[in-house]
Amino acid sequence: MAAPAPFDAFRYAHAHRNEVVWLSQNTNHLVPPDVIRPAVEAALRERRYEGYPLGSGEPELLELVARDLGRPGLVPFLTSGGTESLYMITRALLSAGDEVVASDPSYLIIHRFVELCGARTRNLDIYAPPYRLTADRVQEAIGPATKMILLIDPLNPLGSGYPREEVRAIAEIAHDRHLTLLNDVTYRDFSEGHTLAAEFAPEETITVWSVSKNCGLAGLRLGGLLAPPERVKELARFNTNDLGVNILAQVAAIEGLRTKARWIGGVVAQTRANGARIRDVVASVPGTRLLVFPSRANMMAIDVAATGVGPEAIQREMLERHGVFLRAGNYLSKAHGTQFVRVSFSNPPGDIERFAEAFPAALASLRPVTAAA
Numbered sequence: 001m002a003a004p005a006p007f008d009a010f011r012y013a014h015a016h017r018n019e020v021v022w023l024s025q026n027t028n029h030l031v032p033p034d035v036i037r038p039a040v041e042a043a044l045r046e047r048r049y050e051g052y053p054l055g056s057g058e059p060e061l062l063e064l065v066a067r068d069l070g071r072p073g074l075v076p077f078l079t080s081g082g083t084e085s086l087y088m089i090t091r092a093l094l095s096a097g098d099e100v101v102a103s104d105p106s107y108l109i110i111h112r113f114v115e116l117c118g119a120r121t122r123n124l125d126i127y128a129p130p131y132r133l134t135a136d137r138v139q140e141a142i143g144p145a146t147k148m149i150l151l152i153d154p155l156n157p158l159g160s161g162y163p164r165e166e167v168r169a170i171a172e173i174a175h176d177r178h179l180t181l182l183n184d185v186t187y188r189d190f191s192e193g194h195t196l197a198a199e200f201a202p203e204e205t206i207t208v209w210s211v212s213k214n215c216g217l218a219g220l221r222l223g224g225l226l227a228p229p230e231r232v233k234e235l236a237r238f239n240t241n242d243l244g245v246n247i248l249a250q251v252a253a254i255e256g257l258r259t260k261a262r263w264i265g266g267v268v269a270q271t272r273a274n275g276a277r278i279r280d281v282v283a284s285v286p287g288t289r290l291l292v293f294p295s296r297a298n299m300m301a302i303d304v305a306a307t308g309v310g311p312e313a314i315q316r317e318m319l320e321r322h323g324v325f326l327r328a329g330n331y332l333s334k335a336h337g338t339q340f341v342r343v344s345f346s347n348p349p350g351d352i353e354r355f356a357e358a359f360p361a362a363l364a365s366l367r368p369v370t371a372a373a
Helices: 009-015 033-045 059-069 082-093 108-116 135-141 164-177 229-238 247-283 311-322 349-372
Strands: 075-079 099-104 120-125 146-152 180-184 205-210 223-227 299-303 340-344
Touching (some): 009 311, 059 205, 059 223, 075 082, 075 229, 082 108, 082 180, 082 229, 099 108, 135 164, 146 164, 164 180, 247 349, 311 340
Parallel strands (some): 099 146, 146 180
Antiparallel strands (some): 075 223, 205 223, 299 340
16 A cells, blocks of 8 residues: 655645635735735736737836945846746856855755855855854854855845844955855845945845745746846846846836835835744743744744754644644754754734644644654
8 A cells, every 4th residue: 555645744734725814934914905906917918928928027117126225336137936036046056176255044945056056055054043144153164165145134944133233244255255146135124224245245145036036926937137237247148037027027126126115114014013923922831932032034933942843743733634734944054953943924913823823733733642652
């Protein structure tokens, strides 16, 4: 008799998407729907989906991105989500034997892209205060094969952020050592006082941005990179979207960025309130703790090691029994993935209350099973 197929959390969650609270992918569910919907509906009525978009991107969108990031002289380039930019950058700039200074935990998809090039990441363990890289540790990790520094700010999955002076120090290392500084700033709009590394090392820094999280457009897949013109030309060799990025995504992003100043404050405020509610819930569950609070992004990591319950068991219990989807840490850390779950919270308050009810109940039901085993 064939063994049953392993549980696929994403297949289950998508099949039950109307009943599931989505706290697993840092998606933003707080942008007022009337911000985006009219523009997309107008594009549908005009049947813009029937033709190819302008290959270089809608001029207004490129202008809005440049203005939003605020670094004169650097050029925005559009891709189908920020992750595609990360793939292009690693493929264009890394070769077999190269090294990238990175962290663990991290957004490990980038690490996989590095490995596809035959390169490797030198992962600095940040599962302890200050829960981020420091300039001193980066400097110590640089060796003869180092070609790149990966600076994710704010950091997925911990929610930690970088003070301005730390960003400056790491950028100066990249400049002095002639290294590429890959600055992934997907969550920058959630971080008060965020600093772009390109301010201090514009020639060495490639900034990766996205409208998935700030504008709530994860399903439309649009992001890109920002770099000096000659560097953009170098990276564009690996562009697979020579016929342009999804036009409906561009229309939605234009409207989101055009109006962002009116609503982003409310999104961030509710996200912060949600984070505080989650903190209180975690404090009430024995054996669990938040690693970073307050988060400078829209996610946090909950350490569950002391409960004796594995993150994957918690993920499945929360999803199947309570309709709350959070993420097991093995997706985000090779060294510590068995110790934490990640919860994201740019969601309506009702979603957070579902978590508040489910999380203690899930741990209570799983502990006896673990003890008996």
